[in-house]
Amino acid sequence: MAVLPVPTTPEAEVPLRSLSASVSPVSIIARVVRAELREVTRRSDGGRRPVLTGLLSDGSATVRFTWWDPPKAGVDVGMVLRASPAEVREFRGRVELNFSFRTRVEEASEVELPKLRPEEIPLTRLDALTDGSEGLWVEARVAATGSKSVTVGSERRVVFEGRLADSSGSVGFTAWVDFGLKAGEAIRVTGGYVRSFRGRPQLTLDERSSIERIDGVGLPSAESVREPTRRTVSDLELASGADHTRVEGTVVGLLPPSGLVERCPNCRRTLTGGSCRLHGHVPPVADLRARMVLDDGTGALTVNCGRADTERLWGVSLSTCLERASDRSYAPELEEELARAILGRRLRVDGRAVKDDFGVTVFPDSITTVSPDIRSSAAGLRRRVRRGAA
């Protein structure tokens, strides 16, 4: 007679990456990333029951969890918990953990968290990183580094930041710890997670990420990653944007609002009818901007040009505009004049390209007028036209 397996508390903890509804219940050990204590009112008798929901991460994945009747004090973010047996459920295609009255939950030590072994994680190309990717293995060249001081709560902390590049693309990173990274080095990163920052994926290296120097065979050279990568508009559309990219094209249009605009003093949003979408009626701050449509024949994108670039391309300063625009009704004429000044211009734009529902937008680091040598371009083209004719 066959012996049916009795559901017992599993001994070894399962990495969160390997969770699935078919292996439930499980033992897990993970860190609390986010936690919120609420009360749920029972419909039947109006009784209230506390529930704690949040996110758990063990470096291999992050999952939502629900904990019925948690300790009154709740739990602190950052605490490491061991839970067993925890029920695994699938909700809208995502795995979730459920702690019930049968689940033993206790605080565990950081050292008990599963060690991430590179051989368990697939190597990810930088262009495949998306918001929420974590427990990563990437190999890349450090393209740029820097640091800045930020205020977190009441303390000042230094954030190390920079950019990594491989042959597929590049991605910005921030680190809370100094890994001593230098531009030009080739590194292997294990751990870390990706969050979307201003529309682009950004890699965060936390305390548990590890960095190893590697020889960098197969990675782009230190010189080549310093320069932005030239891409066509069509490439940028396919790649859903890119960091540190270069695109060249002709200005074929100007989108509103462009020219002389009024901004909110608090959030810098453009005001419509003198009021801010978030802050209501505010004293306006005058600014110049140009939302140019840049076209290279493979597609078109928007270049979001700030005041300095607008002034330079237009040759008219904000103060001149303000002198001429004594009232708001003059703004459309200025916009028309700006359009005349920039339409048909050939520009090279370096910056960060972001794709959304309206297409690709570039936030430029630099804009230069392209002026190729007419003689040599014509000669090159002549050879190309003749070659096929021969």
Place this chain on the structure above:
Amino acid sequence: MSAREPAWRVLAHEFAASSEEIRARGEKEASYLISPLGARMNRVIVAGSIEPAESIGRDPSATFYRAKLSDPTGAMALTAGSYQPRAAAQLSAITERSLAIVIGKAHLYRGRDGSAVASIRAEAVQPVGEHSYQLQLLDAVEQTVTRIELSERLRAPDPPTDERLSSEGVPELWRRGVRVAREMYPSVDPAAFRPGLLTVLDVVEGVRPVPDETPSSKVAVRRDAPKAPPPPPVREDRVAEAALLELIDELSDGSMDGYADLKEAVGRAREQGLSSERTEELIDRLEASGVLEEPIVGKLRRA
């Protein structure tokens, strides 16, 4: 996907040879003019010298401008009406022949005899200096020769696969355009467009002056022969013609510009029991006999 249509860099000889289109089926779809080389044009950017525009229509509040833009390979018709106020203002401001870059929508008018006339509904007309003009021509030559090369490869006995072209970095829109053109213009020889490009390069390099007169590097693209002239009218035709003329008079009296819209006329005639083929046939005959004229495509008036 709502990406903005790219502006195709095109020269007059390729534009004028474009006689096929993909019509929008839904409200949110775009129409495309297809060139023999696979430019799949909704929007175009062209450079050339523009002659002062001619204004058409009697109503001064709804002026419609028409102008001719010439590049070293030929000429293109530009139009701008009240729906393109910026372009209309810019066109009307041109008082003497001058160089300009024009951004606009490609438009195809198909005549009842099967002939096709491509024109550009201007969105922006930007007067430029010689340097910008040359740069724009070079851009057009480069993208045109790219289309020629792509067309030749795809028309060869052993054409490359789409994956192959994609891995070479050929944009999806360009691959699609050339494939569609191969279906629509099976007998075109892409190499026929090469001599025109050499003429452009001559102008850019200063070997030839910027032309005053419209030259022609016209590439013949075979189309169906025009139909035989209509047979002489019979009595019932006369009755229908009279009714149609009355309708056209009514429409032109009621319209802003003094013209009767062709589509509107066909629609109204259908309400009166005339099939659209029959209406077109009658209009053809009235035009041939000099009673009606069609000075703007799709716009009719008494001669």
